[in-house]
Amino acid sequence: MWRVKSLDAILATAKKKSLHRSLGPIQLTLLGVGAIIGTGIFVLTAAAAQKAGPGMMWSFVIAGAVCAIAALCYSELASMLPVSGSAYTYTYAVMGELLAWMVGWALILEYAVAASAVSVGWSGYFLGLIENALHFHWPDALRSGPAWSMNGFIPVADFGAGVVNIPAILVALTVTALLVRGTTESARVNAILVVIKVTALTAFVILTLPVIKTGNFSPFTPNGWFGPHGTTGMGVVGAAASIFFAYVGFDAVSTAAEETKNPQRNVPIGLIGSLGICTIFYLLVAAGAVGAIGAQPVLALDGSVVQPGSAAFQAACATAANADRLVCSNEALAHVLREINWPVVGNLLGLAANLALPSVILMMIYGQTRIFFVMARDGLLPQSLANIHPKWKTPYIVTIFTGVCVAIAAAFFPVGQLADISNSGTLFAFFMVAIAVMVLRVKDPNRPRPFKTPAVWIVAPVAMVGCAGLYFNLPLESMLVLPIWGALGLVVYFAYGYRKSHVGRGITDEVHELDPDAPPTGVPGVD
Template sequence: MLFWRVKPLDKILETAEKKSLKRQLGAFQLTMLGIGAVIGTGIFVLTAEAGQKAGPGMMIAFVIAATVCALAALAYAELASMVPVSGSAYTYTYGVFGEIIAWVVGWALALEYGVGASVVSVGWSGYMNGLLAHSDLFGLVAPGALALPEALRAGPFAGGSFNLLAFLISFAVTVLLIIGTSKSAKVNAILVAIKIAALAMFVVIALPAVKSTNFEPFLPGGWGSPLGGVGVLGAAASIFFAYVGFDAVSTAAEETKNPNRNIPIGLIGSLAICTIFYLLVGYSAAGSVGAQPVLGVNGMPLDPGSDAMAAACAGSEALVCSKEPLAHVLRMIGFPTLGNWIGIAAILALPSVILMMMFGQTRIFFTMSRDGLLPEALSRVHPRFHTPHVITIITGIVVAVCSAFFPVGKLADTSNSGTLLAFAMVAIGVMILRKQQPNRPRPFRTPLVWLVCPLAVLGCLLLFVNLTMTAKLVFVIWAAIGLVVYRLYGYRRSQMAPDHKTLPPAPHLEPHPTFHEGPDPGP
């Protein structure tokens, strides 16, 4: 059953949309691409989440998550270079494990992309709400006059009723994706510069305010719990989201000059730079105002996103309670105007991350629909805009509703569960193909594959186990629903079923939003 209905890699390449892509990206461009894709909600928002789970020990969590990502990225790059087509990990597993495993991975990727877009939307709303609450519009109004009512600032699990701004930004990005949008590399570079400048400014201002007493105790939640969700490992499982997007480097393999050299430089370079920034930001935030978690009656950190946490944070100025932690730190140490500018930087940069994630979600389900595993309507292309408008509308509705009602921490952990499964399957797939098809051309080869890939799988498993129980439960329920859908629909309608002889022609789609002619984003 494992290797059932395997779609040969040659067939995948043959039936994919054919593009002649010019190899023009060097190591520097790939590194900038990776940094641009990585720096987003994770560091701007999840710093508070990590602090609540691990306290100052969140700095160790950043390193653990980065290490797992680096191992997975090296494995991912090999398959991306061998099969540079849309569908990402879903397509790769289809060509290695077969249809049912590919279905599970593709279904799980919905948790990464769709729920991940909700995470960024909620993070964006936190900074926008903070800016509205503290801005005087350059002296034109009283501070706080623009603030939304408390009930419309957050969902019901975070002390509010409906997160209006998160809902609206999700809706706006959905409209953009329907009418079609292609960002140039120059725009991406500008956004990268804004994000790096904002983080650098934060470190320069907050670092001198660090006090050693704020790091005591260093590990208030310990290393972790058998149930997951707390401690350093629990924080690493959550902060893993801060690195999601690095694989955009590996999916650009078809456009890379000398991929054997430049892809690992881009992957490791972008992860290293982001990790250094994250450590500096975490150290500065925890050391300047403290990052001690809010403890429950059992002496352990409360679960972020829970009713108890929302109640404990009511009116609190603690860093772990903030929905805009970096701006909050600067305001706490006496730089309110610069805190607002940090918020503006996040507000400008984060919508592009929402767009990338929603784009990835629509293209995954588009590819699955083309393969017959989902209804044909999902792969319909708008006659004017040349975008898969049906699945984009459905994705937009789901993202908007999730972002309006659920807290950022719960969403991030749920998103990570799908990502970790996809990365583990890719690493296993690399090892299987090394044995099954050792002579197949590999523009990029994973170094020390029999060490890197097993460690990648173990790392993904370690982080998955340390997700919150809610995230693991949602993942299991979502996977079970997916298997039912596959049995009732995809099993019979699949293009690999005996009564299907040909694949439909590939419709023309809008290109990748990072390049004018690029591949789809990976998991």
């Protein structure tokens, strides 16, 4: 289980059973922007404000800094290994099959749950739009899932707040159908949606920055940096752990490496470029939202600090005094514009979110299916999952399976809790990538590196510390999901993957020279 799949073998396997290379640097950067800008800024702004108040400005900076240094580690490995699989593939090449399995298993959690979170975020904007623009009230039982709380270590559902989120189910299944049709078509649709999304956020900044009131920034950190004593996942750092979700789309760019033309050059461009563009937008939009109408947290009916999405939080938001607060909105940015007397533009921004958020769902499901695809290609999951559709050239079986799972999670969980659960898997994967880039510098120092992480012996350890620090500032239930999911993954690995692994059975694809222009072989229907 400590067996390593060499870099040459990984590249050879990708060549024999390959996905079609169709993405250029501009498309790849747009895919990154499409994956990054989304629920984090359109929706999680409210959840971050509940945790940190105006101090969420620092939360964006902290989360963005951790992502930036993780992106540098990702860029080096992605340029050396331009194949699908992201952190899973890198770990397999450096630290062995067992740890690679755990990373891949964590990435499955990350992408699938993230897609569910964005689906719920889209639902909030969809319902806000039809209620404000069309004056139609969607049935309460069908607008959200139940509110969840913890009784010790046992999750408890409160169905008084809602039963099932029907719009979230519909958007998840629609995006899945689009992905089954093909990568190139998905990228073209995404490019259009990115333009709409960036235009909407630009309009938000132009309208809110002139009406900023400095008084809305005080108190700046009402819950402190680490939250009141006895709480987990609150305060500025707790909000950063949640807001981290708003940045993680950049690693979906690396999962597209195998479908990228000239990946050694284009993958680092897509990673760093998309992250830089998005960080600027996040800070401007957050400043506009806080300054325009304020972002102070609400307290429970008994005066205590409460987590966003909890039953106590929803009870507090149900009171007339808190109904118009930013933290209580399911469509934060559109709500801000309506509050500063731009209702029409608010509705248009809601429409833009309805059009644009599916691009994030698209990239999350896209990334997750590619992780499944490459794990199946290595024999760690059933080979049928790696089957390519003869007409559309996509891994259609695993795409459909993923889409159904995403829809089920979106139907029954709130956006904030889904985002925190997704972050636990993401932070573990990023932590392992930071280790992998250092180990590979020692084990294979002479291998060509089209992109080299600067000051790697400083950057990679800082990335590890940053990821660990954010993980331990997640809410307790979100921290617990990762070890429980990991234990389930170990059962699957030893029951199936350990015995079926291609490396374990001696099935390798070693080559001494690869022709990057040669057509892929071995898969009927792929040309």
